[in-house]
Amino acid sequence: MEDMYTVSGMRTAISHLGSRVAAEAIARTGAAPSDVGHVVFGQVCLTSGKDAYLARACAINAEIPMATPALTVARLCGCGAESMSNYERARISGSYGLSTMCIGGGQGMAMEMERAVQP
Numbered sequence: 001m002e003d004m005y006t007v008s009g010m011r012t013a014i015s016h017l018g019s020r021v022a023a024e025a026i027a028r029t030g031a032a033p034s035d036v037g038h039v040v041f042g043q044v045c046l047t048s049g050k051d052a053y054l055a056r057a058c059a060i061n062a063e064i065p066m067a068t069p070a071l072t073v074a075r076l077c078g079c080g081a082e083s084m085s086n087y088e089r090a091r092i093s094g095s096y097g098l099s100t101m102c103i104g105g106g107q108g109m110a111m112e113m114e115r116a117v118q119p
Contacts, residue, residue, distance in 0.1 A: 019061030042079025042105035080105030
């Protein structure tokens with residue numbers, strides 16, 4: 001079994017900057033956006049209808065080709081870690097057969113908490 005390595009990583013506290021972070025993380029590896037074979041982004045709270053498409057939006061804005069599969073994982077806690085384990089499970093089973101992956105996570109907790117405390 002092949003090992004999986006993280007070769008680049010970045011973080012932002014603002015999830016709508018995910019595409020910029022993804023583009024920079026890819027650039028730091030020396031890979032091109034077209035080298036990415038699959039995109040998985042986790043989203044903590046779906047605070048708007050657009051959040052369901054976080055992975056696709058980040059991929060497009062990071063100049064990853066439209067034909068590249070993109071999956072948004074909706075999970076309250078550990079969405080970034082769940083995105084990595086989702087990829088690893090699929091890679092081990094042979095479902096993806098990819099060597100280059102863009103994985104991330106976004107949080108809309110501030111908006112969600114604001115809605116939760118309103119009367």
